[in-house]
Amino acid sequence: xxxxxxxxxxxxxxxxxxxxxxxxxxxxxxxxxIDRSNRAELLGALNPALRVPTLVLDDGRxxxxxxxxxxxxxxxxEYLPEDRFERAQVLQWLFFEQYSxxxxxxxxxxxxxxxxxxxxAELEAKQRGGQAALRALDRHLEHHDxxxxxxxxxxxxxxxxxxxxxxEGGFDLEAYPAIGTWLTRVMAQPNHVGIxx
Numbered sequence: 628x629x630x631x632x633x634x635x636x637x638x639x640x641x642x643x644x645x646x647x648x649x650x651x652x653x654x655x656x657x658x659x660x661i662d663r664s665n666r667a668e669l670l671g672a673l674n675p676a677l678r679v680p681t682l683v684l685d686d687g688r689x690x691x692x693x694x695x696x697x698x699x700x701x702x703x704x705e706y707l708p709e710d711r712f713e714r715a716q717v718l719q720w721l722f723f724e725q726y727s728x729x730x731x732x733x734x735x736x737x738x739x740x741x742x743x744x745x746x747x748a749e750l751e752a753k754q755r756g757g758q759a760a761l762r763a764l765d766r767h768l769e770h771h772d773x774x775x776x777x778x779x780x781x782x783x784x785x786x787x788x789x790x791x792x793x794x795e796g797g798f799d800l801e802a803y804p805a806i807g808t809w810l811t812r813v814m815a816q817p818n819h820v821g822i823x824x
Contacts, residue, residue, distance in 0.1 A: 736796030
């Protein structure tokens with residue numbers, strides 16, 4: 628398999644983390660998240676959104692969107708519950724991540740990485756949205772070791788990816804002690820790899 632990947636992208640990192648934990652071998656082709664000038668040529672036939680991660684399976688089919696990729700590969704493994712309601716809860720957290728978490732925390736982080744200086748009102752809106760997402764996550768984790776079924780699943784992978792690097796976007800995680808202990812639990816999982824590995 629071939630993964631079109633960016634080493635700084637939390638979305639790409641989700642896929643690499645799950646693959647490491649499942650022992651899946653694959654090739655990586657690095658794609659810049661800043662210079663997008665060749666995206667249509669590189670990914671146009673594979674992913675209409677021209678985003679990474681994009682995965683090309685051994686049979687030539689392609690799959691895009693990080694949470695779709697990790698859901699696909701978690702099927703039949705310990706990382707995705709068999710119970711229908713618990714599976715729906717996993718999806719609930721993955722949708723929350725892409726709708727209420729990533730658009731704020733990941734974008735604020737990207738601006739810093741890319742050296743972009745947004746208007747103050749835009750930055751404030753991202754900070755406000757990110758803090759709301761972190762508060763929601765922290766509230767849940769005050770009463771649970773993991774996000775779903777009291778065990779580590781792809782819901783945790785999905786939220787861990789950008790939460791653990793949130794300080795790079797200007798978010799102070801010290802205010803969220805339940806998140807802090809959860810991050811430690813996630814890092815302690817077998818075959819854990821870091822975002823820069």
